[in-house]
Amino acid sequence: MINAFRNSWRLALGLAGSALWLTACSPSYYVLVKPSSGAARWEDGLEVVAAEVDSVDVRLGVASTQGPWLEFAVTVRNRSLRPVLVAPETFYYDAYTAGNPSPLRVTASNPEEAIQALQAQTATQERQATAVPAAEVLSSLSNLVDDLSSKKRKETPEQREAREETFRREQARYEEVRTQNALQAVASRDQLRSLEQTLLRKTTLDPGYVLHGRIRFRRYTDAATRLRVVVPVGGRELAGDFTQTRLLMDGRQLPTAASNPR
Known part of the structure; x- marks a missing residue:
């Protein structure tokens, strides 16, 4: 990424x-x-x-x-x-x-x-660019449980669509955070290389x-x-x-x- x-x-x-x-x-x-x-x-x-x-x-x-x-x-x-x-x-x-x-x-x-400070910053950003936070895992598990129990709860098609839309927005937000961390890591890595060379x-x-x-x-x-x-x-x-x-x-x-x- x-x-x-x-x-x-x-x-x-x-x-x-x-x-x-x-x-x-x-x-x-x-x-x-x-x-x-x-x-x-x-x-x-x-x-x-x-x-x-x-x-x-x-x-x-x-x-x-x-x-x-x-x-x-x-x-x-x-x-x-x-x-x-x-x-x-x-x-x-x-x-x-x-x-x-x-x-x-x-x-x-x-x-x-x-x-050294920039090396530590870059390493943190690179980890965050690929990490899956606990909140994202819980969100996925919650959506899976809701899928399995939807019939029992007599979930309407409209309710199901609203729930899935909320889930998609949450996943998109987590992906956006990872993307931003990836971009920041690239910038930090480039600056680190520049400092090391100059x-x-x-x-x-x-x-x-x-x-x-x-x-x-x-x-x-x-x-x-x-x-x-x-x-x-x-x-x-x-x-x-x-x-x-x-x-x-x-x-x-x-x-x-x-x-x-x-």
Whole structure:
């Protein structure tokens, strides 16, 4: 059943929380995040900032500002002679707002926790897509008993048709629930595959190897004007600076004091 719906249902945003964020809480502006002036270079169509410490090289570029997430594309190259640990859950950024010298620190989303939660959600939806609830079993048994006792009860044709119509509606409702669970399972499975393929995962990076992936931050700091993204790798912290601007849908810049970070 699940495979039958795979081509008919695709979610662009993934988790239900993301969809709710867009429909119920979407702001009337968007954010433009780019590397600070003079610190950027272009690589494969992406504007990135680079940092290097002890022969470990990091490239950071803005991958997406859509929905509730601020995503950065990260490349880590280990040119040293020792393995280094890359742990995305330790990454963070400091957000600076005009007139406030004290930054707000935001920690990256833990990719393993996100993947494990989605795995559990997908497994539950797949079970529900094929499960037969107790209420459905009781409904079928009740209808069977009524069929067997219909003569004794002198059930009229009209009464029998009404009873069978009620039974058909109940069965259709249970089938609809299974169908919805199947569609949700397909969407969750697709999103799970996407996260597994795109997110930067915790990895011990051996000498001479390169690691690519995305890191995600919750968008709590839209009102900030400067972001300093910090990547702890191999006991050192590499950083990249970015500017952030809020723009109205007509392209005009939103004044700094017009709204607060979410």
